[in-house]
Amino acid sequence: MPELARPLIRHRSPGxxxxxxxxIGxxxxxxxxxxxxxxxxxxSWEVMARSLASPLVPGVGKIAGACESIVLSGEAFTQIGITLxxxxxxxVLAFVLSLLVGISSARYDPVRVFFEPAILLGLTVPGLVWALLCVIWFGVSLATPVVSIALGITPALVLSVVQxxxxxxPDIIEMAHVYQLPRRTRLMKIWLPALVPSLLNGGRVAFSLAWKVIVLVEIFGLSDGVGYQINSQFSMQNVEGVIAWTLVFWLGMLLLEYAVxxxxxxxxxxxxxRASV
Amino acid sequence: MSAGIRFEHVSKAYPSKAGARGRAVLDNFSYNIASGSLVAFVGASGVGKSTLLHLLAKLDTPDAGSIHWPANPAGSARLGVAFQQPRLLDWLSVRDNITLVLPAGADTQQVDELLEAVGLAEHASAFPQTLSGGQRQRVSLARAFVVNPSILLLDEPFSALDELTARRLRLLLQALWAKRSPTGVLVTHNMQEAVFLADKVVILKGRPAQIAEVIEVDIPKPRNPEDPALFAYYTQIMQSLT
Known part of the structure; x- marks a missing residue:
């Protein structure tokens, strides 16, 4: 290779x-x-805290200190783990239910009409109601958060599956019919892959709903988890503690969004x- | 030897908008397609060509009469179809789109051979949306042939493509056909395509559809699209249609 050519080639194809x-840039x-x-x-928060000078609006430094305390003690990871x-x-329970109800509702009109009142009811009832009812029905047990989350998010997931x-x-369905594809192949190669984009979007919405329900359940009926910690900080009138637990959980959710x-x-x-490239 | 097709006194009507009386598209329609031959059905829009294809593809059932596919060793007719649009699954690779229609555990060696034959061996792992229209239709043809069809249905397979690409694909189809010789039905509005590919061209007219004329294209295969003899048949069909 000629000596003069080397820098030029290095410039064109960076290592x-x-x-x-x-x-990274x-x-x-x-x-x-x-x-x-x-x-x-x-x-903005710091400006507001300084101008109000109230213990109800702690400064950024105090909130950061509270965050540091619950993270370094390991309590944040334990409680977030329990809640997650x-x-x-x-x-998982909501996902299985919504696949069954959603697929059958989308394919068979009488099934859709049968479940329609339940879906509408589920969409309009606030998570607070499910949380209270499940605490009454199941008491302090794992069934309380699991069932109340399932009741709270299944309707939204069903709508995503139906969509x-x-x-x-329909041309793809016709192709599958002409080639007489087995039921299992249709499910695994057509229906489920076609559902993926709407399930991912529905999953994100459902996850945010689940967070709102679980906090209420943990406040009213359980003795651990992020919701319980927020409630105990509230009982002690510790505003920076309430904000710190909320922020730490929010960071956990962000991690979940990017990592999962x-x-x-x-x-x-x-x-x-690849198609959009 | 692949199966022939027999339409026997087939009738088919679709309900009118008022819903009271059916609109007959086919009435007592009978026709035999010889085993291993390719027959093109041509005619004006709405004459019943697509109805024939739908009945053959078992997407619809006749109101009266019957359609026979002589039994083959597997016990039933294997159907290959090339639609106007390729109807590929965007989330599967080219290879998986072809393998999709094979029974579980089937030998996939033929998939590689067909990918080579349709010129897509290098695109086997590509997704359909990254391919051109012509390449997607090649995948559709490979998918139709991979099942070793005894019956091949071609529903205006090249009408959505530019003429140059369509011409290349007609030559490709002719080459694929020469090796496997299924019994075929082509529905098309392109008379040159009908003359180039088919052994017989059936001209449909009227409502319900009647066979106005059957033109036998007596030119040996493989055919050359530049062959002037094809033009004589083209002219004959156009005269019969108008």
Missing amino acids: RGAAGLLA RWLVKVAPAVAFCLLAII WRIALGF GIRGVD FQVLDRRLTRWQR
């Missing part, structure tokens, strides 16, 4: 290190607006992403 730096530009929002919120485990169990099934191109939902989204809908 792995340079490519990595470029990728692109990511920083992408997340900059979100970081800017967080900084603005923190500054309850959400996961309720979520996903109805979105399947977005990874699943990229993996399961990679055919869409």
Whole structure:
């Protein structure tokens, strides 16, 4: 290779290190607006706290101290783990129910009409009602959070499943009929993959609903979990404690969004992403 | 030897908008398609070509009469279909779209051979949305042939493509047909396509559909799309239709 050509070639095809730096740079530009929002919120809060000078609105330093205390003691991880485990169990129950009800409702009109009142009821009843009823019915047991979460999020998930099934191109169904594809192949290769995008979106909405229900259940009927911790900080009039637990759980949820939902989204809908390139 | 097809006194009517009396599309329609031959049905829109295809694909049932597919060793007719739109599953790769229609545990060696034959071996792991319209239709053809069809139905398979791509795919279809020779039915509005591919062209007219004329295309295969003899048949069909 001629001596003069080398720098030029190196310039055109950057090494792995340079490519990595470029990728980090692109990511920083992408997340900059979100970081800017967080900084603005923190500054605004601090200005408000200083101007009000009230123990009911603690400053950023106090809240950060409370966060540090519950994280370093390990309590945050234990309590978030307990709450997430309850959400996961309720979520699995709701998921199975909504697949059964959603697929049959989308395919058979009488089934849809049969379940319609229950879905409408479920969508309109506040999570607070399910939480109270389940505490009354099941007391201090695992069934309380699991059932109340399932009752709270199943209607929204059913709607997502119905929407996903109805979105399947009728031409594809016709193709499956002409080639006489077995029922199992249709389910695994057509119905479930077609459901993935709407299930992921529905899953995110359901997860946020589940969080609202579980906090109430833990406040009213349980002796551990993030909701219980928020309630005990409230009982002690410890405002920075309430905010700290809320913030720590919010960070846990963010982690879940980026580490689970977005990874699943990229993996399961990679055919869409490649198509858009 | 692949199966032939026999329409025997087939009638089919669709309910009118008022719902009172059915609108007959086919009435006492009979026709035999010889085993291993390709017959094109042509005619004006709404004459009943698609109804014939739907009945053959078992997407609909005749009101009266019957359709026979002589039994093959497997006991039933294996159907391959190339639709106007390729109807591929966007979330499956090209290879998986073809393998999809094979029974579980079937030998997939033929999938590789067909991918090679349709010129998509290098795109086997690509997703359909990354392919051109012509490439997607090639996948659809490979899928239709992979089941070793005794009956192949072609529902205006190239009408959504530009003429140059359609011409290439007609040549490809001719090559695939030469190796496997299923009994075929082509429905098309393109008379040049009908003449190039078919052994016989059936001209349908009227309501309910009647066979106005059957033109035998007596040109040996493989055919050359530039062959002037094809034009004579094309002219004959156009005259019969108008």
